[in-house]
Amino acid sequence: MIRAGRLLDLAIVLFGVSIIVFAMIRLIPGDAVAIMLGANTEITPERIAELESRIGLDRPLVTQYIDWISGVVTGDLGTSLWTGRPVAAEIGANLWPTLQLTFMSVLVGAVLAVPIGCFMAEARGKTADVLVRIGAIAGLTIPSFWLGIVAIFLLSRWLPGFSSLGYVPFFEDPLENLQRMALPVIVLALPMLANLSRLVRSAMLDALGQDYIRTARSKGAGRRRIVYRHALRNALIPFITSVGVATGYLLGGAIVIEQVFAIPGLGQLVLGAISERNYPLVQATILVMTTAFVMVNFVVDILYAFIDPRITQK
Amino acid sequence: MIATLTRDKLLFFAVIFVIVQIGLAVFAPLIAGDPFAQIMASRMQGPSADNLLGTDQLGRDVFARILFGYRTSLLTSGTAVLLALLVGGSLGMLAAFYRGWFDRIVMRLMDVLFAFPIMLLAIGIIAVLGPNAFSAAIAIGIVYVPIFARLLRGPSLVICESEYVMGARAIGASDVRIVFSHLLPNLASVILVQASLLLSAAILVEASLSFLGLGAQPPIPSLGQMLAEGRNFLLLSPWPAVFSGFAILFLSFGFNLLGDALRDTLDPRLRGQEQ
Numbered sequence: 001m002i003r004a005g006r007l008l009d010l011a012i013v014l015f016g017v018s019i020i021v022f023a024m025i026r027l028i029p030g031d032a033v034a035i036m037l038g039a040n041t042e043i044t045p046e047r048i049a050e051l052e053s054r055i056g057l058d059r060p061l062v063t064q065y066i067d068w069i070s071g072v073v074t075g076d077l078g079t080s081l082w083t084g085r086p087v088a089a090e091i092g093a094n095l096w097p098t099l100q101l102t103f104m105s106v107l108v109g110a111v112l113a114v115p116i117g118c119f120m121a122e123a124r125g126k127t128a129d130v131l132v133r134i135g136a137i138a139g140l141t142i143p144s145f146w147l148g149i150v151a152i153f154l155l156s157r158w159l160p161g162f163s164s165l166g167y168v169p170f171f172e173d174p175l176e177n178l179q180r181m182a183l184p185v186i187v188l189a190l191p192m193l194a195n196l197s198r199l200v201r202s203a204m205l206d207a208l209g210q211d212y213i214r215t216a217r218s219k220g221a222g223r224r225r226i227v228y229r230h231a232l233r234n235a236l237i238p239f240i241t242s243v244g245v246a247t248g249y250l251l252g253g254a255i256v257i258e259q260v261f262a263i264p265g266l267g268q269l270v271l272g273a274i275s276e277r278n279y280p281l282v283q284a285t286i287l288v289m290t291t292a293f294v295m296v297n298f299v300v301d302i303l304y305a306f307i308d309p310r311i312t313q314k
Numbered sequence: 315m316i317a318t319l320t321r322d323k324l325l326f327f328a329v330i331f332v333i334v335q336i337g338l339a340v341f342a343p344l345i346a347g348d349p350f351a352q353i354m355a356s357r358m359q360g361p362s363a364d365n366l367l368g369t370d371q372l373g374r375d376v377f378a379r380i381l382f383g384y385r386t387s388l389l390t391s392g393t394a395v396l397l398a399l400l401v402g403g404s405l406g407m408l409a410a411f412y413r414g415w416f417d418r419i420v421m422r423l424m425d426v427l428f429a430f431p432i433m434l435l436a437i438g439i440i441a442v443l444g445p446n447a448f449s450a451a452i453a454i455g456i457v458y459v460p461i462f463a464r465l466l467r468g469p470s471l472v473i474c475e476s477e478y479v480m481g482a483r484a485i486g487a488s489d490v491r492i493v494f495s496h497l498l499p500n501l502a503s504v505i506l507v508q509a510s511l512l513l514s515a516a517i518l519v520e521a522s523l524s525f526l527g528l529g530a531q532p533p534i535p536s537l538g539q540m541l542a543e544g545r546n547f548l549l550l551s552p553w554p555a556v557f558s559g560f561a562i563l564f565l566s567f568g569f570n571l572l573g574d575a576l577r578d579t580l581d582p583r584l585r586g587q588e589q
Contacts, residue, residue, distance in 0.1 A: 009425075012425075013425055013429050016422070016423070016426030016429070017426055017429050017430065019426075020430075021438075024438060024442055027442050028442050029442075029443070029444075133324075134571070137567060137570045137571055137574060138563075138567060140570060141514055141567040142563050143518055143521055143522070143541075143559055143563060143566070145522060145525055145541070146541055146555075146558075146559030146562065147559075149541070149548065149555055149559070150555075150556065150559065153548050153549075153552060153555075156549075248430075248431040248432065249432065249433075251431040251433075251434065252431040252432050252433025252434050252436075253433060253522075255433055255434070255437065256433070256522045256526060259525075260545075270434075270437065271437075271526060274441045274445075274528070275527075282438065282441050286430075286434055286435075286438045289431060289434055290429060290430050290431065293429065293430070294429050297429075
């Protein structure tokens with residue numbers, strides 16, 4: 001199923017991503033090293049020279065890239081500028097909350113979208129069309145961080161005992177973990193849910209109009225069987241791709257939602273790193289999250305070919 | 315045009331909704347008071363006749379700040395979408411026009427840009443350029459470049475292959491002439507729909523960025539920043555947070571509805587399809 005061409009595509013994209021992330025520090029206007037230093041200490045020529053050689057900015061670009069990327073491939077993402085800890089360790093410490101938040105939101109969004117979309121496909125006609133449309137657009141354009149803030153506010157009034165802020169590791173206290181994740185997950189999943197259920201609806205309406213549905217009907221298949229066995233299967237094809245793309249939105253959205261719910265994830269890590277101009281940490285976090293997203297879409301591509309045998313290769 | 319508008323109620327509503335909001339932004343200085351004036355005696359007040367939407371923690375008029383926030387939001391997102399359209403759209407059209415290695419390189423580059431989660435790439439670009447409204451506009455613009463490039467390349471390929479373009483070439487039309495008098499007019503409706511939808515998305519991204527402190531910096535009023543500030547005083551006075559959130563929603567909703575309705579009107583074949 002995995003063709004060499006697809007692997008080559010993957011390699012090229014990952015290489016390109018690494019070049020862009022690598023170029024980040026080098027593209028900072030002005031003296032990047034002085035800017036980095038300026039966040040924490042007094043700027044002296046010695047300190048500049050010291051930091052420059054520590055990050056390796058004094059060597060030729062190609063050498064710098066090769067050193068950096070061979071470190072990355074072996075799991076060495078460099079050291080954090082101010083704490084001196086390995087960047088990989090800092091990312092590792094903040095990885096789980098973000099992964100859990102994103103994964104659960106994808107799950108909630110994708111799982112709920114199918115029945116909601118199918119349900120909406122049954123309601124046809126002008127009024128239903130308009131309502132579905134406005135609902136979906138509202139779901140898509142409601143600022144999720146605002147929704148989160150309002151939800152926290154309302155819950156603090158109505159359910160004073162409900163703790164919705166912060167993060168408790170799942171294996172420490174599963175119930176507490178799920179309670180605190182509930183609001184952020186719902187809020188983050190909503191735009192995706194709105195988009196996906198509308199997609200499922202239109203794909204279902206499309207599929208229900210096809211010839212093979214008429215055939216199934218004429219041989220006496222039940223309504224339920226037609227909807228779930230025949231139509232849904234075909235409607236799922238565009239759906240799977242959209243889930244992959246949506247993962248990227250959720251990874252990005254998680255950064256904002258983490259701020260709202262005080263979740264110590266990659267979002268907090270990267271924003272903290274930006275404010276203290278810890279560029280190696282910013283770089284590494286962006287690289288890790290983007291690579292994860294690229295891999296998800298790679299898997300989705302393979303799944304896609306699996307579900308739809310017509311597509312073996314582009 | 316007018317006939318279409320009255321026939322399609324949804325489009326009509328979307329157009330009015332968007333125009334009213336743009337109008338509020340453009341005429342903000344005439345409609346609202348001073349968004350910077352602090353009246354310490356009336357801090358964190360609810361809606362009243364003097365302050366239509368109440369006041370914030372510094373006693374500033376929330377209504378005025380929202381209208382000026384609309385300006386920041388529209389200006390930043392508008393610049394971003396325009397940048398994406400000019401750069402991405404040209405790249406996509408030229409890739410289709412010249413094909414060959416140029417096409418391959420450009421589209422590979424677009425694949426790479428597209429591989430980043432949108433918000434993350436925007437944050438990375440702002441980390442490089444420094445946090446302000448201009449950086450936010452550039453960042454959102456760059457993030458949307460591959461969307462326009464991919465969107466316009468496909469139809470451009472079809473148009474370049476069409477008989478009328480072949481005909482134009484045969485009678486000696488220049489590349490420039492083909493692009494401007496054959497390619498662009500045929501792509502106009504696709505561009506219009508996508509620009510409106512992307513503007514809606516850009517408004518949300520801009521609000522997120524300024525909520526995180528990576529967009530327009532104080533004292534420039536911006537909706538995301540108002541929400542972030544209002545959040546700190548939520549228990550004392552929820553009004554600034556609530557109203558600035560509604561403002562972001564209305565603005566983004568308006569452009570999304572407009573894009574959606576335009577898509578139906580301009581190209582009935584696409585009815586019901588997703589972004």
